[in-house]
Amino acid sequence: MSRxxxxxxxxxxxxxxxxxxxxxxxxxxxSTAIIGQNGAGKTTFVKLLKGLLKPTRGEIYIxxxxxxxxxxxxxxxxxxxxxxxxxxxxFRSTVLEEVMFGPLNIGEDPKGARKxxxxxxxxxxxxxxxxxxPHDLRLSEKKLVCVASIVAMEPEILILDxxxxxxxxxxxxxxxxxxxRFKEQGKLVMGILHDMDFAAENFERVVVFHQGTVVADDxxxxxxxRESLLQRAGLEVPHITRLGWSLGRKxxxxxxxxxxxxxxxxxxxxx
Amino acid sequence: xxKIRVEHLKYRYPSSEKLALDDxxxxxxxxxxxxxxxxxxxxxxxxxxxxxxxxxxxYRGAYGGKVVVSGLEVLKSSVSQLARRVGIxxxxxxxxxxxxxxxxxxxxxxxxxxxxxxxxxMIDRIDYALQLLGMEKYRDRHPFDLSGGQMQRMAIASVIxxxxxILVLDExxxxxxxxxxxxxxxxxxxxxxxxxxxxxxxxxxxxxxxYCNRVMLLDGGKIIDFASPASVFSRADLTRYGVVxxxxxxxxxxxxxxxEGSPHFPVTLEEACEVLKGR
Ligand SMILES: Nc1ncnc2c1ncn2[C@@H]1O[C@H](COP(=O)(O)OP(=O)(O)OP(=O)(O)O)[C@@H](O)[C@H]1O
Ligand SMILES: Nc1ncnc2c1ncn2[C@@H]1O[C@H](COP(=O)(O)OP(=O)(O)OP(=O)(O)O)[C@@H](O)[C@H]1O
Ligand SMILES: [Mg+2]
Ligand SMILES: [Mg+2]
Numbered sequence: 267m268s269r270x271x272x273x274x275x276x277x278x279x280x281x282x283x284x285x286x287x288x289x290x291x292x293x294x295x296x297s298t299a300i301i302g303q304n305g306a307g308k309t310t311f312v313k314l315l316k317g318l319l320k321p322t323r324g325e326i327y328i329x330x331x332x333x334x335x336x337x338x339x340x341x342x343x344x345x346x347x348x349x350x351x352x353x354x355x356x357f358r359s360t361v362l363e364e365v366m367f368g369p370l371n372i373g374e375d376p377k378g379a380r381k382x383x384x385x386x387x388x389x390x391x392x393x394x395x396x397x398x399x400p401h402d403l404r405l406s407e408k409k410l411v412c413v414a415s416i417v418a419m420e421p422e423i424l425i426l427d428x429x430x431x432x433x434x435x436x437x438x439x440x441x442x443x444x445x446x447r448f449k450e451q452g453k454l455v456m457g458i459l460h461d462m463d464f465a466a467e468n469f470e471r472v473v474v475f476h477q478g479t480v481v482a483d484d485x486x487x488x489x490x491x492r493e494s495l496l497q498r499a500g501l502e503v504p505h506i507t508r509l510g511w512s513l514g515r516k517x518x519x520x521x522x523x524x525x526x527x528x529x530x531x532x533x534x535x536x537x
Numbered sequence: 538x539x540k541i542r543v544e545h546l547k548y549r550y551p552s553s554e555k556l557a558l559d560d561x562x563x564x565x566x567x568x569x570x571x572x573x574x575x576x577x578x579x580x581x582x583x584x585x586x587x588x589x590x591x592x593x594x595x596y597r598g599a600y601g602g603k604v605v606v607s608g609l610e611v612l613k614s615s616v617s618q619l620a621r622r623v624g625i626x627x628x629x630x631x632x633x634x635x636x637x638x639x640x641x642x643x644x645x646x647x648x649x650x651x652x653x654x655x656x657x658x659m660i661d662r663i664d665y666a667l668q669l670l671g672m673e674k675y676r677d678r679h680p681f682d683l684s685g686g687q688m689q690r691m692a693i694a695s696v697i698x699x700x701x702x703i704l705v706l707d708e709x710x711x712x713x714x715x716x717x718x719x720x721x722x723x724x725x726x727x728x729x730x731x732x733x734x735x736x737x738x739x740x741x742x743x744x745x746x747x748y749c750n751r752v753m754l755l756d757g758g759k760i761i762d763f764a765s766p767a768s769v770f771s772r773a774d775l776t777r778y779g780v781v782x783x784x785x786x787x788x789x790x791x792x793x794x795x796x797e798g799s800p801h802f803p804v805t806l807e808e809a810c811e812v813l814k815g816r
Contacts, residue, residue, distance in 0.1 A: 279682065303714045304686025350685045350712070351631050402552070405629050406577040428685065431711045432628060434577045434740055435781045460686075460714055463784070502715035505743055505784045505806075512810045522784060526791050529816045 268327075269293050269423055269454045270315060275324035277310055285310050287478040288324070297445065297455040299465035299486070302475030303500030308458045309350055311475070312425045317341040329422060343372045346416035350427040350458070352408035361387070361403070361411055362396040368419040379418070386418035389447070390440045406432040410440060417444055424448050426457040430464055442468055466490055466504040466520040474499050491518040539564040540703060540734045541588065545602035548583065548592055548758075557583040558592075559758035560602070570725070570735040572749035572766070574742070576779025579755040581738035582628055585707045587611065588736060590619040607702050621652060624701035626693050626709045628738075633692040634680050641667070641683070642676040645695045652699065666698040669724050671717065685712045693721060697728070704728065705736045710744075722748050742783040746770060746804035754778060767801035785809035792816075 270293040277286040286307045300308050313319045314326060317338035326333040329344050346368070349355040358364040365386055369379035387393050390410040395403065400411050409431055416424060429441045445468055448455045459465045465472060465486065472489040474482040476499040482489050490496070490503050502508075503518075510519040510528070519525040541564065548558040557580050565571055573581045586592040590611050593600040604611040607622045627633045638644040645666060649659045667673045670690040675683060680691065689712045696704065704725070710718035722744055729735050739745050745752060745766060752769040754762040756778045762769050769775075770782035771790075781787070782804070789795070789802045794812040796803065803809040 304690065304712075304717055305684045306714075309684060351629075353629075353631055404577065404582070428712060432577070432708060432740070434575075434779050435776075436779055437577055460712065460718070462715060497716075500714040500716045502719070506788075509785060509788065509806060509809060509813075512806060513813055513816065522788055522791070526788060529788070529792060529813060531816075 267294060269295060269329060271325075271327040272315075273325045273327075275311075275314060275321045275326060277307075277314060277319060277321050279310075285478055286314070286321075289478075289480055291473065291480065291483070293454055293456070295452055295454050296470045297449050297468070298457070298471040298473055299469035300456060300458045300473050300475060301460070301462070301465055301499075301501055303477075306475040306499075307478045308475050309427055312347055312427060312456065312458065315423075315425065316345055316347040318347075342368075342421075343419070344421055345423040345425065346419050346421035347425045348409075348412045348416050348427060348429060350431075352405070352412045355412045355415065356400045356408060359399055360396070361392065361398050361400050364400050364411055365415045365418050368415050372419060382418040382420065383414070386414035389417060389444060390414045391436065404432075406434065406437055409433070410437060413441065413444060421453075423454045424456070426455070428458055428460065430459065430461050438464065445469075462490070462502055462504045463506065466507070474501070476500075486520055487518050490520065538567070540567040540569070540607055541565040541736075542605040543587075543603070546587065546604055547599075547601040548587065549599040550583075550596060551598045553598075556758050558587065561758075561760055562602075563753070563760065563763055565734060565736070567734055568729060568732050569751060570729050570737065570749045572745035572752045573736065573738040573755060574740075574745060574752060574769075574780055575755035575761075579779070580758040581755060582707050583758075584755070585625060585705050585736065585738055588703065588705050589623050589625045590614060590616045591625075617651070620648070620699075620701075622701060623703040623705060624648075624696040624699045625705040626696050626707060628707040628711075630685070630689040630692040630712065633695070634688065636680075638680060640677050641672060641680055641691050644680045644691060645698055648695055648699050662698045662700065666694040669697065670694040670721070686714060686717065689713055690717065697724070701733070703734045703736065707738045708740065709737070710741075718744070742770070742781065743785070743805075746783045746785070754780065765801075766804045767799075770804045771801040789813065 272289055272291045275289045278284045302308055317333050365383035366379045369382050390413055392410055445455050472486045482495055490507050506519050506522055506525055510525050543561050543563050546558055546561040547556055549556050575581055587604055588606055594616050635647055645663050670693055672690050672694055693709055710721050752766050754769055770786045786802045786804050789809055796812055803812055
């Protein structure tokens with residue numbers, strides 16, 4: 267079933283400079299990575315889905331509702347967006363209040379909101395920071411607070427704009443966990459990423475943006491097989507894919523486990 | 538002669554009870570590129586700020602020991618004196634933007650004006666830096682009307698235009714697209730060949746392994762190790778410090794593939810290919 271339908275959407279911040287040039291996409295529950303060059307229009311695209319910007323042409327439907335006719339506030343219970351820059355999202359004076367704000371705002375009672383906020387903070391490993399001022403946190407922690415704030419709202423659709431910025435191994439694992447949880451609940455997760463390894467390992471579909479258009483849309487193995495297309499779009503193949511090819515393998519490996527299995531000669535599909 | 542000398546550096550933020558930097562001593566030679574790695578909160582950004590004097594002059598707090606950068610003792614020099622020798626690209630590009638300039642061009646010019654660089658030279662340097670970062674076409678754009686990656690490109694351009702003797706990069710390319718990031722690293726490598734000393738805090742271990750000649754592993758504000766990438770990334774206890782080695786090292790370790798006669802695992806694509814060839 268379609269969760270998000272985008273029909274021939276165009277957008278410009280200033281007249282004469284079209285940033286999105288007729289995007290048509292249909293999203294079911296398949297988790298989707300959005301990748302592309304700086305300035306390709308990825309953030310603009312998800313702000314349109316979230317209702318923060320309105321298309322200059324075309325239509326967007328979120329869970330069957332026309333986003334063009336709804337305010338961002340009316341869409342908030344259904345679609346959550348973690349901003350690229352956490353400073354655009356954070357405005358409360360403690361981490362707990364910050365994370366409770368979303369659920370309260372969509373009608374949750376204080377007790378329920380608190381419970382959801384605490385669960386979300388636990389999921390990203392920030393329980394101990396609950397009473398701190400979010401503005402005093404490091405970038406990596408701010409970003410996780412933003413993730414928790416949206417997770418606590420339990421939206422049907424979760425969008426993460428560059429969630430892995432500044433994260434160490436543990437932070438990456440926390441974000442992976444959030445994505446997995448939403449997938450298990452049958453919810454749609456979209457992530458904008460510059461980390462190709464992370465995109466390859468954690469998503470079921472990859473959409474490539476290039477200069478305001480979609481130039482590829484397929485499962486990760488297919489997209490990451492298309493080197494010249496990626497090259498043109500300012501991208502690279504995942505490190506593990508590159509290593510596999512450099513060792514003469516024909517397949518496009520997406521995880522370490524896949525390549526190691528092939529190198530051990532177990533179940534290799536090479537001919 | 539060493540370009541950076543750090544002796545028993547200890548530092549604590551005013552609001553904190555524990556040391557963010559705990560008795561660090563090391564030296565860096567001219568033309569080196571040092572990678573600083575460690576989990577979130579290890580002290581990487583704090584150390585970066587200690588080279589440019591923001592620690593302690595801006596943050597205040599308790600400071601002990603000595604940091605000397607290209608002949609200037611940090612504690613006895615002002616931030617603006619230090620800025621003539623050391624340039625920093627901050628972790629979050631949004632903090633780098635002055636907020637007082639109307640165009641990308643003016644933003645990049647800002648630091649140069651402060652240094653009193655002659656007009657003609659200023660124009661050349663700005664043009665060079667904007668072109669290097671692929672930002673010429675946005676030169677007249679308002680700095681806040683850029684995408685996140687474009688803003689980070691502008692921040693890097695602003696610092697490269699200053700031509701510092703020491704370049705400090707705190708996760709400089711986290712928001713750059715993969716090719717843009719690689720281009721920045723290549724450009725920095727060229728600057729290094731021309732004699733610039735580079736300090737890089739980074740979570741992308743593949744980049745560290747490829748571009749840095751030495752790696753400093755920090756944890757809890759202490760130096761755990763400071764050696765070649767191959768040596769640091771071959772440590773069996775690395776994950777205890779919240780760090781995972783490059784994917785090339787992980788694959789080779791799993792297959793127990795080392796170079797003949799070397800105690801270390803490969804850390805780059807080329808090295809991994811060499812030992813895995815024929816499998
Ligand atoms: N402005 C500040 N005031 C108080 N404590 C701070 C401040 N900035 C950092 N700290 C603390 O100092 C320690 C080192 O932080 P630092 O930001 O240097 O780590 P880092 O290695 O750069 O982490 P990351 O990978 O998240 O960027 C941490 O315990 C942190 O909480
Ligand atoms: N507020 C704004 N006013 C004018 N132009 C803008 C504004 N915000 C973004 N742009 C321009 O729109 C284009 C698309 O920006 P967007 O932020 O959607 O890119 P992106 O794909 O998310 O890039 P990045 O990977 O750098 O985050 C860019 O060329 C950018 O300069
Ligand atoms: Mg963006
Ligand atoms: Mg840091």
